[in-house]
Amino acid sequence: MRYSETGFNLEIDLTRGSIERVETDPKLTELHLGGLGTNAKILWDRVPADVEPFSPDNLLIFSSGLLCGTPAPGANRTIISTYSPQTLLMGYSMMGGFLAPELKYAGYDKVIFRGKSPNLVYLWINNDKVEIRDASHLRGKGAVETSEMIRQELKEPKAQVAAIGLAGENRVYMASIEQGRSSASRLGLGAVMGDKGIKAIAVRGTKDLNVARPAEFMQLCNEVLHYIKDRAPNPVPEVMPILAGLGSPQEMAHYDEKWHTENFMWGNARVRRKGFWNDEIEKMWKNTLETVRTRLISCYNCPMKCGAVISVPGVSTYMMKCFTKLTYAMAAFVDDSEFGFRIAQRATEYGVDGFSMPQTMAFAFELKEAGILTDADFEGCPSDNEGRFYWLLDRIVRREGIGDVLANGTYWAAEQIGKGAAEYAHNNIKKHEQLPLKLGMLNPIYFLMYCTGEKMNITQIEGNFPQAPFSTMELREAFVKDWVQAPNDKFKQYVLDWEFRGERSMPFYPPVEACCEIVDWQEKMHHIDDALGLCAGLSSFPLKPPYHIHNLPLFISAATGMDMDEDGLTHIFNRNRSLVRAVNVRRGLRRADEKPPDDHWKKRFPELEKKLLDAYYEFKGWNQDGVPTKESLNALGLDYVAEDFLKRGILTDEVGASSNGSSTETEKN
């Protein structure tokens, strides 16, 4: 019997219209767990390195995580993987909501799409009955509207539906896949779904899922629930509100947005609104939030309720997803907080990334102010701040006029526009919009995360280590006292020694070796979550979460029956991490691509930055081009990757030898 997984994937060939139920190899679960780990293995094995994102040969994989569908709180992530049209590298994005557990209850761990459908279709999975159905009547419909129409036509109100809107149909590179109160937004996965001709996936499952040692597993789940309950009235002192508690960033019960509104200007991040947040604004924003928020809601099997049902006069009621609450209002420099909630409804129906889209729109208006784009590009655009944002959003998702260029995101739009536009696309890493934030002093931990992160989004790889030192020794001691999540006492010492000024302050503290350990730990936690399908809001993202490196092996053992300890889990993380890197190395990723935006920090330290990157590559078992070495690949059981790299000349037989130096940047140039 298979525990914690069904042992079956659905293989859908959209060109031929065929559906297969395929038994999976349990050995792969032992090697990679599930979710992102097995997705990376499938992409490596089945999609050649030179396949274009919009080729029928590209795969689009919807995967549950290994713990999804079990009673583990917050184990509800669907991990979607493909080659991204935005970065041209492996794109993976997670969504919460309800789809992954439902898929498990229908009897499948993954749905793997290949080919392209000649007509717009949707997939209906009803336990053992699976159909590809015509979706021509859904063309142009909103993502939320589509989900509702599908439930009605199937007469199945309990079906969970993930859908794209107009943006995905039009292959907008910022297109998301929407599911209830959640979405897989980053890296244009909705565009690949639209390119394949899939409007939606609807799932209804009523089967059981087995865990190996149920009593032990339930005990662990109860411990997590108790911890969550105890943490609610005990936020971590002296850190910004979104890091002080558990759950998703910008959770809907939270209204102190001083830090975000004064530091992130989304488009032109170089302009701050210092002093924007005052008592009057706080009162207004709190009042708006409490008025529009009609109910707090959670994803499947989670007590956190960090989403909300939003009802703004004049627009349909909708569920607000993570990190969209402020982004449009900040990009548009609009003080009226209700504007953000109004435009987010339209953006959700269109199915777009609430992070990249506002940045791209603000970028466009900056180009207009700079005279790089002209009045002719904006013919018919209203002059008021709100009106012009709605106007441009419509143009982009329809790919009309200048919207067609902007639909490819700031990096590619700047390439196409020329005339110095690239200067304004200043938040990109690996061709992808990042945090619109400009700071003073280099943070060595963030430097490494920005450079080497392959989830592409800095917001999704930061984690359990504080973002800045605590101001007093008392606070530091209090923080480390009950810091059970730290891998070992060394990490506690780094926190105790870290100061705002003097020898033990940034950029030279934490020291290089400590930065490598901290970044590796944070990455490890995210990779484990993405393989298990756990919400980062309860694990890898906040300070002091209920899931951590010490209890996760116990969850995996009790759920699957596998013998798992911290070393074993770390070994799997290293294997999965190296495999994701290998997929990208094969597509040209090299050291030249691994750099933060030039103006992210005012004070830069080239010598230290080089030292950090050199040391991290070495720490990870990669050569100085960022390519995993033959020795490290072999030690992780990835001999087949090493052989492939040798054949392609990416590695040579020399120990630790350098690669052929290809990079997505140099190829572009």
Ligand code: SF4
């Ligand atoms: S913490 Fe928030 S985002 Fe995460 S599973 Fe719970 S409700 Fe969903």
